[in-house]
Amino acid sequence: MKVTTERLPGSLARLEIEIEPEQVNREMERAYKRLANRVQVPGFRRGKAPRVLVERSLGEGAVLQEATRELIPTAISDAVAQEQLDVIGEPEDFNMLESEAIKFEVNVPLAPTVTLGDYKSVTAERQPAEVTDEQVEEVIEQLRERELTWETPEPLRPAEDGDQLVLDIEDFVEGEPTGEKQEDVVVVLGRGPLMESLDRQLVGVQEGQQYEFGAQLPEDHREADVAGKQGRFKVFVKSIKQPLLPEVNDEFAARVGEGVSTAAELREKIRQNLQERAESGERDRLVADVIAKIVDSSEVDVPEVLVEREVEHQVEHFSERLRTQGVSLSQFLQYTNQTEQEMRGEMRDSARERVTRGLVLSEVAKAEGIEVADSEIDSEVARILGRIADEEKPQAQQILEGDEWRSSMRSQLYDRKLINRVVEIATGDPLDTPREDAPATEAEAETEDAVAMVEAESVVEEIQPVNAGAQV
Secondary structure (H helix, E strand, C coil), rough: CEEEEEECCCEEEEEEECCCCHHHHHHHHHHHHHHHCCCCCCCCCCCCCCCHHHHHHCCCCCHHHHHHHHHHHHHHHHHHHHCCCEEEECEEEEEEEEECCCEEEEEECCCCCCEEECHHCCCCCCCCCCCCCCHHHHHHHHHHHEEEEEEEECCCCCCCCCCCCEEEEEEEEEEEEEEEEEEEEEEEECCCCCCHHHHHHHHHCCCEEEEEEEEEEECCCCCCHCCCCCCEEEEEEEEEEEECCCCCHHHHHHHHCCCCHHHHHHHHHHHHHHHHHHHHHHHHHHHHHHHHHHHHCCEEEECCHHHHHHHHHHHHHHHHHHHHHHCHHHHHHHHCCHHHHHHHHHHHHHHHHHHHHHHHHHHHHHHHCCCCCCCHHCCCCCCCCCCCCCCHHHHHHHCCCHHHHHHHHHHHHHHHHHHHHHHHHCCCCCCCCCCCCCCCHHHHHHHHHHHHHHHHHHHCCCCCCHHHHHHC
């Protein structure tokens, strides 16, 4: 067998394979015998008809087709072994060059080539994770907004920014009525849902009064035939209410804060939560910065087959998350007005980045000798069990001792060690010292969720109908 190999971009190899005539003849004879046993030729016992009559009965080329069904896959396998190629997927782009001698070419995807850059010269700086008083007060204001109530001003006054108005609105376009009259439209001045040009004209209106305002309709209006045209709106103001925010005192703190009884304790708890979030965000930023620099300094010839596998993995993972919320992928695609092919296309760039990042980090792990011993998994299991209530331990232990969970913990410990190492190289210190009061791995967090049967956070936002008032 003659084999010519040409390396192609994207970790592909094109093989041109020519099978020796003797091997072709042997396989053709075996193919003829197999076919002769399958077809009944009049005047001959099954398996005894001459080859020419078998081919006439089954059609010209039947023997060759039967022969190549066995011959070509074997030839490709032998060629891959002969050329010592590390193939990671199925052959593709098959092209028969000669049928009589059986000469053909085919592409095979190869294991990716990764050339690490000088990753040990990568540097990064930690940034302080600071929380300001202003950030704490922003959260306090958000908590106050949740308990906001509305009251009629005493005495009555013109509408101001932030007031809640209840309106009846009649629409006209270029002087002609549209036939639409919206009643009891609730708006908060400065916050929508009316378009801004109309919202601003409502500042200063009086309760119980009728007004008429002009405003140009937006170019992206939901009704294309009126987009960009001049509109007029008859507005009757039914009511005006002003916001009433609760006072920040101990009663408020006890009501909105879990485990706190004073306003000072509430502010301190908010500061601690913001601090943890800021530190987590800084860790994420630092890791992303270090990994991006290592990847940018390296060269990877990414096989398309790996990108497609990652896209498939993302689709399956996303579909599973949707299913847990009672939504099918087809329903999601309908909600978002896209096809599955379009969704896959949007995933492809991120899939390529994930594959590239994974390949580079895998090479770094090899270079740094990153491994996870069974004893480390045992210690992790023991540590997790030590944090679980006695009555829940039997169930948790059964889960943790399973191959699936040990594999998951091995993967998480491996990732932690690798990330700590690359951050240590870039900054001089490992990323983190695991806290004793926090789950050390995703496997642990998932185990605790499984034991506690905690409902997962929804990944599908409820699709709310748009308030009619937002469309004027």
